[in-house]
Amino acid sequence: MKPTRRAFTAGAAAAVSAVALPRYAKAAEFSYKIGTSTPSAHPFNKRLIEAGEKIGRASNGRMEFQVFPDSQLGGDNDILQQARSGAIEFCQPTGQILSGILPVTAVNAMGFIFANYDQVWAAMDGDLGRFVRDQIIAKTNLYPMERIWDLGFRQVTTSNHPVKVATDLEGMKLRTPIAPSLISMFRALKAAPVGMQYAEVYSALQTHIVDGQENPLSQVEAGKLYEVQKYVSMTNHVWDGYWICCNNKAWAALPADLKKIVAESLNETGLDQRKDVAALNDSVKGLIESKGMVFNDTTPDTFRAALTKAGFYTEWKAKFGDDAWTLLEKYVGKLS
Template sequence: MKTTTITRRGLLGAASAAWATTIFGKPAQAAAEFDFKLGVNTPETHPLTIRLTEAAKAIGAQSSGRLNVTVFANSQLGGDPEMLSQLRAGGIELLAAPSLTLSTLVPLSGLPSVGFAFGSYDQVWAAMDGGVGDVVREAIGKTGLVSMKKIWDNGFRQITSSSSRQLTSVEDLKGFKIRVPVTALLTSLFSGLGALPSSISYSELYSALQTHIIEGQENPLAQVSTGKLYEVQKYCALSNHCWSGYWIVGNRRALSALPPDLLEIINSHFDAAAIKERADLLEMERSLQAELTGKGMTFNKPDPVQFRAALVKAGFYAQWQKTYGAEAWAALEKYTGRLT
């Protein structure tokens, strides 16, 4: 399986106005040769945004201001589907794309997020820095986008709910109105568990919970904290139902315009920052349960065996094995063990 990274056959560029979180290391009036916009949905306080900001500054500094990367945090450029459309059209040059959102364009991006597949981070990083990462990057490359080599962490996903319902078993999910990203994989997963999934952009999630359009949502604890979802959710079931990440992807025509030294700079700084962000998020998540408990959330840990059994019965694994294909599924099971 071919491992890809950004090369001179890279991405495209231009456009979009909004307040910027960070810029290069040179004064704004010193015009850069190349001016890239990078969109991300996470708030300024999230480890992902912080490390993207640091990488952008380092790229500007090492390139002596020739390459300016401006990070637009907190969905300033639109929701994830909108930013992905902008990236493909060349309105923005770079995007920190949630792997599940990216799966709407690159179905194999959802492969590592198959329900209850990974049991630990050791399995996740072995797969994503190995054969599963190779499968996904090759698929991304076929869409006209290019990804950095290292995927960033978004964490294992947990289920939160309002004060009207605590989730302790599969039965508790029957008829449960839950927000999921705009992706078929999680819609399929929660439908298989008897819930009523609804695809809503992350930027609209808080208000949807606040107005009770939905009863709950699923996200890593870092998103629950930085998005202040604890203000509108009472319970959190530590389900670890799937892992998800962020790919730094770019428009191929934009990066093809960069000379080799700038391509090396942008690759090396974003990949180095990805490793730091993984460690940041792990450290953050270790303290988040206590922090969120102090803010009024109640935690429980359901038995994953019952959920996996329900998904087998619903045909979830058989469906996605067929969707992803035998070769990709075998690559996943090399790290997870047999899933069906």
């Protein structure tokens, strides 16, 4: 039987997760799992595995942190629900995915707000990130680590025509994650967003169920989307990151010394993961171009003006509340 692309990636994912299981003389007292939807070869998974190895060494095998990439445990929304219910211990939702249960977590993912990474890290390592983290702890049955990991700035890819100004999106069938803020943003830009899990994106593009999708370049490359897309429009429309979260009950079950080891390992490795994404962004464009994709720049002001006219910022300010919106504007300037 000829192996399928899905079977190959699943097998590769299993091999990657197995690396995160160092062997010690005694069985681990605590064995916790984290699922991701990210392809196995992505630096995000490699750093999660590295964090797991650190946890194993520092705890002398008392704590085991297993990584299951490539949607082995389900898509992003599935993994989030499993972690909240306690079926698994850890998840890595983005702010947009979390916003389905706690809208304020999408405050960093408003359209066209961050000009660069200096603004992103000032906000997310500062007062805005602390505010969001406190809300997650209080309202979601999850305990997030202090440092948010980098997913990156998102770009639009298409099969039919490039996107240069806001009107180029009108009527376009565009895959997005099942994330209310993203769906709302593209509707405000008069596109036709279709929410679906990442594992479904390749086939949806291949069969033209959708015309395009939006993701950071690293996800475009890791998911081989260059095989089914032609244009990459550098919209930089949203920045988002991964909150590495533990189920509250599972976190409370850990002794204080293991909590310290887990938190320090994940937070320190998260800073290295940010450097990985910065380096990857510098190299992946050329790699994707070599696969035949055509890049174009955009005119960001047209998108922001269209969102303002459609009432997008006003709508989401009301959903987030004045406290969160004031903290956001502290870092990015006035939006509404």
